[in-house]
Amino acid sequence: MDTLRYYIVPATTLAGVLGFLAGGPWVWAGAATFPVLMVLDLMLPPDHAPRRVRWPLLADMALFLQLPMLLLLYAAFARAVVTGSNPLWGVEGAGWQLAGSIASIAWLSAVPTLPVSHELWHRRHWLPRFIAKFLDTFYGDPTRATSHIITHHIHLDTPADSDTPHRGQNVYAFVWQAGTAAYRDAFQAQREMLEKRGLPVWHWRNGTYFAILLLLAIPVTMGVVAGPMATLVALASMTIARFLVEIFNYTQHYGLIRIEGAPVELRHAWNHLGMIVRPLGMEITNHINHHLDSYTPFYRLQPEKDAPQMPSIFVCFLFSLLPPLWNRFIARPRLDDWDRRFASPAELELAVEANSRAGWTTTPPVLQRLARS
Helix, strand or coil: CCCHHHHHHHHHHHHHHHHHHHCHHHHHHHHHHHHHHHHHHHHCCCCCCCCCCCCHHHHHHHHHCHHHHHHHHHHHHHHHHHHCCCCCCCCCCHHHHHHHHHHHHHHHHHCCHHHHHHHHHCCCCHHHHHHHHHHHHCCCCCCHHHHHHHHHHHHCCCCCCCCCCCCCCCHHHHHHHHHHHHHHHHHHHHHHHHHHCCCCCCCCCCCHHHHHHHHHHHHHHHHHHHCHHHHHHHHHHHHHHHHHHHHHHHHHHCCCCCCCCCCCCHHHCCECCCCCHHHHCCCCCCHHHHHHCCCCCHHHCCCCCCCCECCCHHHHHHHHCCHHHHHHHHHHHHHHHHHHHCCCHHHHHHHHHHHHHHCCCCCHHHHHHHHHC
């Protein structure tokens, strides 16, 4: 049973495939999995149980199915456009079909694709990492693994980490910060690699060229197979998927603080231990356990119920879109608790300074703790 949980990932993508095959209003089927999964995650109790996976290869198959499922998703979309069951322009209701196509492809290209990619980035063999590049392309970032591994895991919760939102930073500013930094870090890594070999930055071995080809492959293929409107859908879906990825990323380390070079400990990530988000996220919502050992396979990550917790990641996603609600009901109460119960003395000093920069009032209990320390 524990192994089968992870097949929620290809099953969710399959809903989008079947929706495009059915055509008409069913093109919304992929996007409709979002509210369904959210309601289930909110209704079901938190999941603190460790997984018991007897056949790791069977669990891994849920990962490797995602790439063919995404290819099927685009193939089904193109078929629906060509056969006329999904008209994108020129007829009554075409706008509804266009919006549903973009919403379904964007959502399924972001989640559950990102958690699969993330797991494959951290595998030691070259083949899973190579497959992850193709998966990352569906949300517009085939170089994502580079910035994640060489920046995020090293500089976690410090100002040097572009994947850690600072206190008071809204999600829209963060999306730009994280998105541009990921490309910048990847290009810089390629530059340094070539310089070590005595090669110029524009040498053909620069992996940026391959990334650009991957990014062009999807919209160009859709244009050739299904016409210019299909190209528009592909470009819009990839762009929106990238935004969705960064919005979910926003909730993982928001406002947390670590002294540069200090060990990563249980307090340095937010965890979302919902019954649905754990398998849908390939256990990445057991977030701190992953940062303690990034090579641990997803099914062996332990849910740290005593580590800092966030509510359902679906709720965090929706609230983050409205910064005043996010700050009032989620971010500030939990950061206040983190400051009182989790922060080290050195981190607490930085936390109070961060509150001041954000224009937040530090609560008396936190100030009292600071005075005692």
